[in-house]
Amino acid sequence: MRRTITVLSLLLATTACATAPTGSGLMTVAEPMVSPILTGADALDTMTYAQPQEARVTHVALDLALDFDEKRVGGTANLRVLADPGEDEIVLDSNGLQISRITDGSGRELSYEIGEMVDEGGKGAPLTIQLGGARNVSIQYMAPADAAALQWLTPEQTAGGQYPYLFSQGQAILNRTWIPTQDSPGIRQTWEARVTAPKPLDVVMSGVRQGEPEDLGNGRRAFRFVMDKPVPPYLIAIAAGDIDFQAIGPRSGVWAEPSVLQRAYDEVADTEEMIDAAEELYGEYRWGRYDMIVLPPAFPYGGMENPVMTFLTPTFIAGDRSNNGLVAHELAHSWSGNLVTNAVWEDSWLNEGVTSYFENRIVEEVYGEQRAEQEAALAFAGIEDVLAEVGMDAPGTALHHESTGAEIGSAITYDKGHFFLRTVESIVGRERFDAWLRQWFDNHAFQPATSQLFYEDMMANLVRNRAEADRLMLREWIFEPGLPSNVARPDPAAFAEVDAAVRDYSKIRTAIVDPATGTAFPGAEGVRLRTPSEWENWTSAERQRFLQRIPTDLSARELENLDSKLGLSTTRNNEILFLWLELALANRYEPAVPQTEQFLGRVGRAKFVSPLFATLWSEGDWGRPIATRIYAETRPTYHAVTRGAVDRVMGRSE
Known part of the structure; x- marks a missing residue:
C-alpha cells in the first residue's frame, strides 16, 4: 500500500511552532521543523495510544528537576499541539506518570483522564486531554520512582565511587515512563529542556547544550538543551553524573567519568575519521555535533544512537579499538534510524539492518577490507545459526514481520538486513547502489518510513527493469521468512x-x-x-x-x-x-x-x-x-x- 497523507499531515509539512513569550515556561524555540506522518495501514503503531491523524504533538519543552535522594524526575512538560479543525482532544502515552495539573498556555485548567493501565509490553495507559481549543498544553507531573527508562546508580556503582549517576534508555517505548508525550517512532517531535541537578554533577542530553550551566545559588545548576530537528521520542535521552569532556575533533568529543575518560578517548579517537568516511558515502552529517558519553557498565546496550550524544557501554573498551565497530554503528544511525526512522517497530530492520550495512562500509573505509569482511562473516554465521535453530519458515525471520511476542534477535533485524543490502549492492553494483541509498536519506530526511515505502523506492529509483527486479528478489528479502537464494555470502577466505x-x-x-x-x-x-x-x-x-x-x-x-x-x-x-x-x-x-x-x-x-x-x-x-x-x-x-x-x-x- 502506498503512503497516504491526511489533511493534518499536509498542514504539518508547512506549519511551524510559534515562539512563546519569554519566561512563560512554554516553547522558546522559534519555528522548529515539523515532520509529516504516515497514515497507511502499514504505519499503524499498535504500541501507542496516540491518534496522530486527529491531533499530535510537534514540540516538547521540558522543565525538570533531578532528585537523586528520592530517585525521581519531575517538573513540567509543555507540548505544542497540531490538530485537525474541530478536534478537541489529544491522546498521549503514559506509564506510571503522576499528573498533578494540566493547563493551556494561559494557565486555564484542562480536564484529562488517565485510562486503564496495560502492563503487557509496557504500553501503559492513555492520557486523554480535553483541549478546549488549546494548542499549547502544560503538564505538571512526576515520573514514578521505578520509571523503566531511568537507571539511578549509587556512588558505589560508578567508577569514581563518590557521586550518584543517572542515565536513561528510551527505546523502544520506555520514555513514556518519564516524559508525557506521544511515544511512537512515527510521530517525530522537536524538543528542548531545562534540567536542574545538584552540584557538581554535569548533565548531558541528546540535544545541543545551550551555553554554560546556570548556577542557581542553592547548590544546584540548570542546564539547557535544544533539538531543533524532529526526532522520534525514544531518542530523547539524559545522563547526569561526575563526568568530564575531551574533544576529539572540531565537531566530536567524548564524555566519561574522570577515571575512565582517557581510556574512552583512546578507544574512540578515530571518530572524526569515521564521520568523514560516512559523509563521503551517504551525504552530509546533519546534526551539528557528534559527541559520545561512555556510561557506567550498568547501561543495558552496547550503544544507543541518541542524536548528538551517543550513549556507549564501557564494555567495548579493549585498549586496541578492536570493538569500535560499535562506534561506526551508532554513527551510521545518524542517517539510518535518526534521519529516516521506522514508523513502527515491526519495521525496525529499517533502522538496524540498514545501519549494520552502513557500519560495515565505514569500517571498510577506515580499517580496511579484511576487517570489514571478517566482521561481516561473523554476522552471517549468526544468521545461519539462528535459521538452523528456528527454521527457515519461522515468521519472525522475515525483515518485516508482525510482532509475535517472541524476539528471534539481532541476527534477523540487524544482520539479515545488512546482507539484504549487501546482496542488492552485489547485483546492481556499488556505484548505483550508493547513489540510490544516498537519495533515500536525502528524500526522506527527518521522516518516518515503512518497509513498503522502502520497497517502492527501490522499485522506482534503483531497479531498471523486470529482469533485474527478479534477480534482486526484493519482496522475498523484505516480506518473506528465511534467507533468499541470491544472498551475497561473505568471502570464505575471510577466516x-x-x-x-x-x-x-x-x-x-x-x-x-x-x-x-x-x-x-x-x-x-x-x-x-x-x-x-x-x-x-x-x-x-x-x-x-x-x-x-x-x-x-x-x-x-x-x-x-x-x-x-x-x-x-x-x-x-x-x-x-x-x-x-x-x-x-x-x-x-x-x-x-x-x-x-x-x-x-x-x-x-x-x-x-x-x-x-x-x-x-x-x-x-x-x-x-x-x-x-x-x-x-x-x-x-x-x-x-x-x-x-x-x-x-x-x-x-x-
Whole structure:
C-alpha cells in the first residue's frame, strides 16, 4: 500500500511552532521543523495510544528537576499541539506518570483522564486531554520512582565511587515512563529542556547544550538543551553524573567519568575519521555535533544512537579499538534510524539492518577490507545459526514481520538486513547502489518510513527493469521468512587461517580424547592448539571465530589448557571474555564460576548478561543454584531492559 497523507499531515509539512513569550515556561524555540506522518495501514503503531491523524504533538519543552535522594524526575512538560479543525482532544502515552495539573498556555485548567493501565509490553495507559481549543498544553507531573527508562546508580556503582549517576534508555517505548508525550517512532517531535541537578554533577542530553550551566545559588545548576530537528521520542535521552569532556575533533568529543575518560578517548579517537568516511558515502552529517558519553557498565546496550550524544557501554573498551565497530554503528544511525526512522517497530530492520550495512562500509573505509569482511562473516554465521535453530519458515525471520511476542534477535533485524543490502549492492553494483541509498536519506530526511515505502523506492529509483527486479528478489528479502537464494555470502577466505586452526584442533582432539568421557585416552598428550604467538596476531574477529567454532563439549582439562595458552580469563576484551565464560559454564567448569559472578556483578549489558544466565539456567541442578544466587545480588543493579531479559530466562513473573 502506498503512503497516504491526511489533511493534518499536509498542514504539518508547512506549519511551524510559534515562539512563546519569554519566561512563560512554554516553547522558546522559534519555528522548529515539523515532520509529516504516515497514515497507511502499514504505519499503524499498535504500541501507542496516540491518534496522530486527529491531533499530535510537534514540540516538547521540558522543565525538570533531578532528585537523586528520592530517585525521581519531575517538573513540567509543555507540548505544542497540531490538530485537525474541530478536534478537541489529544491522546498521549503514559506509564506510571503522576499528573498533578494540566493547563493551556494561559494557565486555564484542562480536564484529562488517565485510562486503564496495560502492563503487557509496557504500553501503559492513555492520557486523554480535553483541549478546549488549546494548542499549547502544560503538564505538571512526576515520573514514578521505578520509571523503566531511568537507571539511578549509587556512588558505589560508578567508577569514581563518590557521586550518584543517572542515565536513561528510551527505546523502544520506555520514555513514556518519564516524559508525557506521544511515544511512537512515527510521530517525530522537536524538543528542548531545562534540567536542574545538584552540584557538581554535569548533565548531558541528546540535544545541543545551550551555553554554560546556570548556577542557581542553592547548590544546584540548570542546564539547557535544544533539538531543533524532529526526532522520534525514544531518542530523547539524559545522563547526569561526575563526568568530564575531551574533544576529539572540531565537531566530536567524548564524555566519561574522570577515571575512565582517557581510556574512552583512546578507544574512540578515530571518530572524526569515521564521520568523514560516512559523509563521503551517504551525504552530509546533519546534526551539528557528534559527541559520545561512555556510561557506567550498568547501561543495558552496547550503544544507543541518541542524536548528538551517543550513549556507549564501557564494555567495548579493549585498549586496541578492536570493538569500535560499535562506534561506526551508532554513527551510521545518524542517517539510518535518526534521519529516516521506522514508523513502527515491526519495521525496525529499517533502522538496524540498514545501519549494520552502513557500519560495515565505514569500517571498510577506515580499517580496511579484511576487517570489514571478517566482521561481516561473523554476522552471517549468526544468521545461519539462528535459521538452523528456528527454521527457515519461522515468521519472525522475515525483515518485516508482525510482532509475535517472541524476539528471534539481532541476527534477523540487524544482520539479515545488512546482507539484504549487501546482496542488492552485489547485483546492481556499488556505484548505483550508493547513489540510490544516498537519495533515500536525502528524500526522506527527518521522516518516518515503512518497509513498503522502502520497497517502492527501490522499485522506482534503483531497479531498471523486470529482469533485474527478479534477480534482486526484493519482496522475498523484505516480506518473506528465511534467507533468499541470491544472498551475497561473505568471502570464505575471510577466516581461512582461523578455520584451519579450528579443524586442526577438532581433528587432534578427536584422536586423543575419549568422546564417551571427554578425557584424554591413556598415554595421550595434551591437546595441541595454535601457538600463542599466532593467537596474539589474530584480530578480535578471528579470536571470536575460533572460540565460536571449536567443539563445545570440552573437559575441564581442555578448558584449563585453552585458558592457560590463550589467556582467556585475563583478556581485556569483553567480547572474548564473554565467549570464554559461556563456553566454560556450558561445560560446568568450576574455576569459571567466580569470574562469572564478578563479571555479572559489574556488567549490565544485556548482550552478555542474559546469555550467561541462560547458560547457567540450562545446566539444571548444577547451574540453576548458581544463577539464582548471583541474580539475587545483581538484579537490583540492572536496567529494566536487562532485568526483563533475565527474568524471562529464569521464569520470573515480575
